Each structure stands twice: as structure tokens, then as C-alpha cells.
Amino acid sequence: MIEDLKELWRYRDLVRSLVLRDLAVRYKNSVLGFFWSLANPLVQVATITIVFKYVLNIGIPNYSAYVLCAFLPWMFFQMTLSDAGESVLRHLDLLKKVYFPREALPISVALANLVHLLLALGVFFVYLLVLGVAVEPGWLLLPVALALQLALNLGLAFFVSALSVFYEDIRYLVGVSTNLFFYFCPVIYLSEQILVSEKIPEALRARIWEVYHWNPMATYLEWYRQLLLPRFVGKGIEDVPLAMHHLAIAAAISLVTLVAGYAFFNNRKWLFAERP
Secondary structure, three states: OHHHHHHHHHOHHHHHHHHHHHHHHHOOOOOOOHHHHHHHHHHHHHHHHHHHHHHOOOOOOOHHHHHHHHHHHHHHHHHHHHHHHHHOHHHHHHHOOOOOOOOHHHHHHHHHHHHHHHHHHHHHHHHHHHHOOOOOHHHHHHHHHHHHHHHHHHHHHHHHHHHHHHOOHHHHHHHHHHHHHHHHOOOOOOHHHHHOOOOOOHHHHHHHHHHHOOOHHHHHHHHHHHHHOOOOOOOOOOOOOOOHHHHHHHHHHHHHHHHHHHHHHHHHHHHHHHOO
């Protein structure tokens, strides 16, 4: 694996070119360019806000900011896995003719989606200033959160991209799985609501809270909110600081996923050209 990493570093200019190519192709012949990528999350967040705040009367001030703060990293996760399913398949003809590190393909997909997230966060910061949200000290830790989520995304992207070459159903399975997984992450709700839910027996709330945070994306989305937004005041919902052991679990899962995904991909990458 060390030799593979050294070779990948020698081809870093190729990775950069693939990222730039992905960005250029995505916005080709588009007048608004990047803002089309931002339109989808903005429309969805606006719809969610109207339904939950004004129809279901959820009592959280600036609810749209809490949703958008989690929705943007969620889109980074979802789009990375979705694009990873196509990353190798789109270049099969090239793989059979030209030598280069195959792992450059899923890596470029993950990095391109990271660029989209960074651009979207720039717009999000402007939105926070419009709402009158003061600059939070936690903003300085945002690169750490992004790096850990990138490790998780990239590790899963290695698995998805390699498996999709031999089993095209993987791409459809990823779409279904991420849509279902969405509801196990605190995007449209706050994770603290688990601790006050009347639908959950009080004796089980703390245990469910702990199990819930075995999901690294749940921990990361909660962390983004606590880094970027001030403490909230809601209907009987007490703000709970992020537990360090939850973050440690999420970081460990992310790093193990990255290493395992890279090893899995490298173990199969020389079989890609044999696919008919």
C-alpha cells in the first residue's frame, strides 16, 4: 500500500486535472454554473422549512439555518457515493489503453464534490451574516470536520467504485440506501430530540442516543451544527454538547473505512480492464 501511495503522489497532477475536468464538464454551457448545484439543496431546505416550521410548528428559531448547515455536508456525502458508482465505469475504455493509478478516479470524484461543498459553505456563511449570526470560534475547526468526513466519503467511494465495475446494481443500491440513511441522520431534525421524545421510553433514551452516534455521519452533522451555529432554544429541547467519545468513534470508523476501502480497491483495480 505504501508503494501505491507513493505512485499516487507522483500522479497528483493527474488527480488535479481530473478534478478540474469534472468541475468544467458539470458546468459546461451553463450560464449560472455553480449556482445550479446550489439550487437543489436550497429548494429542498426551503420546502423542509415550510413544512416543519410553519405546518408542523417546530419551535426552533432560524430553523432553515440548522437544516442547511447539515444538508450541505449530507449532499457532499450522497453525491460522492453517487458519482463514485460511475467514476471507473465512465473511463473503462481509457483504462484499457493508458496506464495511471486507477484510484485517481474515485479520489477525483470525492475532491470535486468537496469543492462543491466549500463553495456552498461560502454562500451559507453569507446567509448566516444576513440572519445576524455572529462569527463562532468553532469555525476554525471546520477544516478538521471536513477532513474527517472526506476520509469517510473517500473510503466508501473506493468500495462503491470498485464494486460497481462488476455489479452495476451497486449504483442503484447506493441510491436507495442513501435515501433511507438520510432519516438516520440529524438533517431535518435535531439529534437532541431523541432525548425528549415521548415516543421513546425514558429508560431507553440514553441508550438509543449512544447507539445513534455509532453512525459517524450523525456525529459529523451534529458537529457541523455546533461549530457553525450558536446554541439553539427550542420547545423543551436542551442543547447537548458533542461528546468527545462520539467524535472519537466517528473518526476511528472514518479512518478504518478509508484504509479498508483503499486496500479493497487496490486489490481489484487490475481486474477492471478485463471487464467486457
